Amino acid sequence: MSKEPDHTTEILQAESLYGSGAYKPLEIALVRGEGTRVWDSTGKEYIDCGTGVGVAALGHAHPALVAAISEQIAHLATCVNGYFHNDIRSQFYKALSEISPFDKTKIFISNSGTEAVECALKLARINTVRTDVITALRGFHGRTMGSLSATANPKYKEPFAPLIPGFAHVPYGDIDAIRDAINENTAAIMLEPIQGEAGIYPAPGGYLTAVRELCDQHGILLILDEIQSGMGRTGKWFAAEHDDVVPDIVCLAKALGAGIPVGATLFKESLSFERGQHGSTYGGNPLACRAGLTVIETIANENLLDHIADVGAHFKSGLEAIASSRPEQIGEVRGRGLMLALQLRGRAGKTLSNLMINNVLAVASGSTIIRFLPPYIITKSEVDEVLQRLEDSIE
Numbered sequence: 001m002s003k004e005p006d007h008t009t010e011i012l013q014a015e016s017l018y019g020s021g022a023y024k025p026l027e028i029a030l031v032r033g034e035g036t037r038v039w040d041s042t043g044k045e046y047i048d049c050g051t052g053v054g055v056a057a058l059g060h061a062h063p064a065l066v067a068a069i070s071e072q073i074a075h076l077a078t079c080v081n082g083y084f085h086n087d088i089r090s091q092f093y094k095a096l097s098e099i100s101p102f103d104k105t106k107i108f109i110s111n112s113g114t115e116a117v118e119c120a121l122k123l124a125r126i127n128t129v130r131t132d133v134i135t136a137l138r139g140f141h142g143r144t145m146g147s148l149s150a151t152a153n154p155k156y157k158e159p160f161a162p163l164i165p166g167f168a169h170v171p172y173g174d175i176d177a178i179r180d181a182i183n184e185n186t187a188a189i190m191l192e193p194i195q196g197e198a199g200i201y202p203a204p205g206g207y208l209t210a211v212r213e214l215c216d217q218h219g220i221l222l223i224l225d226e227i228q229s230g231m232g233r234t235g236k237w238f239a240a241e242h243d244d245v246v247p248d249i250v251c252l253a254k255a256l257g258a259g260i261p262v263g264a265t266l267f268k269e270s271l272s273f274e275r276g277q278h279g280s281t282y283g284g285n286p287l288a289c290r291a292g293l294t295v296i297e298t299i300a301n302e303n304l305l306d307h308i309a310d311v312g313a314h315f316k317s318g319l320e321a322i323a324s325s326r327p328e329q330i331g332e333v334r335g336r337g338l339m340l341a342l343q344l345r346g347r348a349g350k351t352l353s354n355l356m357i358n359n360v361l362a363v364a365s366g367s368t369i370i371r372f373l374p375p376y377i378i379t380k381s382e383v384d385e386v387l388q389r390l391e392d393s394i395e
């Protein structure tokens with residue numbers, strides 16, 4: 001491994017001098033990645049089980065993505081949707097429609113998760129001619145004003161009140177609470193099939209099916225926010241496939257671009273925008289579309305969905321073994337595929353920083369949860385390494 005020159009102090013100082021104040025990152029600077037590994041500015045190597053919160057799904061610098069993006073940026077990087085058609089965008093639409101849960105799929109491409117959610121909310125209003133949306137407590141849908149209104153956590157939203165009216169937040173997994181929250185103005189119910197930011201809480205068995213039925217009874221649209229759980233993360237293209245539930249609208253981002261910013265809102269054919277009702281300058285640009293297209297092709301070509309299910313089950317049983325050997329420290333293990341969490345009984349900070357000292361990066365959720373969102377290419381022997389280092393790290 002070639003050692004990078006150590007500019008750590010300079011980097012950290014500049015970031016705290018110029019940064020907006022909205023972030024408080026750990027005191028390391030990541031400067032390079034390859035496969036399942038990343039390196040910091042001192043040359044220290046880590047197994048990356050955070051992947052930028054599930055973004056680097058193919059690992060870092062995947063050769064197929066590097067080749068495709070290099071070629072595309074030299075070829076054509078921008079082509080505004082509203083004015084021109086584009087070959088790569090057409091191929092990306094086709095690839096998305098082939099993995100989509102709908103018989104016939106419509107697609108709006110954007111640049112982030114929160115934009116994918118904004119698009120879904122606008123679609124729901126315009127197509128139902130109603131305004132209200134039911135979402136879940138503990139849910140997370142983004143930071144812009146619409147998606148923030150949909151997010152329940154008062155810590156994120158209270159400073160920005162008044163937000164958009166008409167959002168009701170109900171306990172996740174409680175079908176009666178949804179039934180009680182429905183009114184004649186309910187346009188949509190929006191849920192994550194697995195609540196990600198909250199700390200990996202999968203929908204209880206039968207919940208999504210029951211929500212689907214309620215939506216059908218009341219002519220309400222079901223929006224699934226699969227920004228963290230989708231694009232293969234759980235071993236299927238969409239986490240809701242495990243429950244055989246088909247939404248009306250599905251939101252994607254994170255793993256979709258695997259490092260290039262891409263968001264997408266997929267919806268059933270009976271919904272639509274009229275010309276001019278939505279738009280994005282960057283959204284659907286050929287560079288981003290090429291990234292998304294390459295991600296879908298690579299997941300398919302490398303048979304990664306089966307691998308994710310297999311290596312994910314191995315990871316989960318390893319976490320469960322650690323949990324059962326340390327019942328006084330660990331509460332439970334949650335999740336599916338490569339979207340896993342360890343619920344600690346005490347605070348997670350020390351274990352996370354020990355993990356980092358032991359060359360593994362993971363993601364905190366709240367103050368007591370450690371999330372693992374490794375790249376889809378992680379092997380069982382790498383997982384074993386992570387598990388060993390985790391054992392060494394638990395306080």
Ligand SMILES: *Cc1c(COP(=O)(O)O)cnc(C)c1O
Binds near residue numbers: 115197
């Ligand atoms: C990350 C995330 C978002 C927001 O995505 P951004 O790209 O940060 O805007 C929305 N919903 C879920 C479920 C997420 O995990």
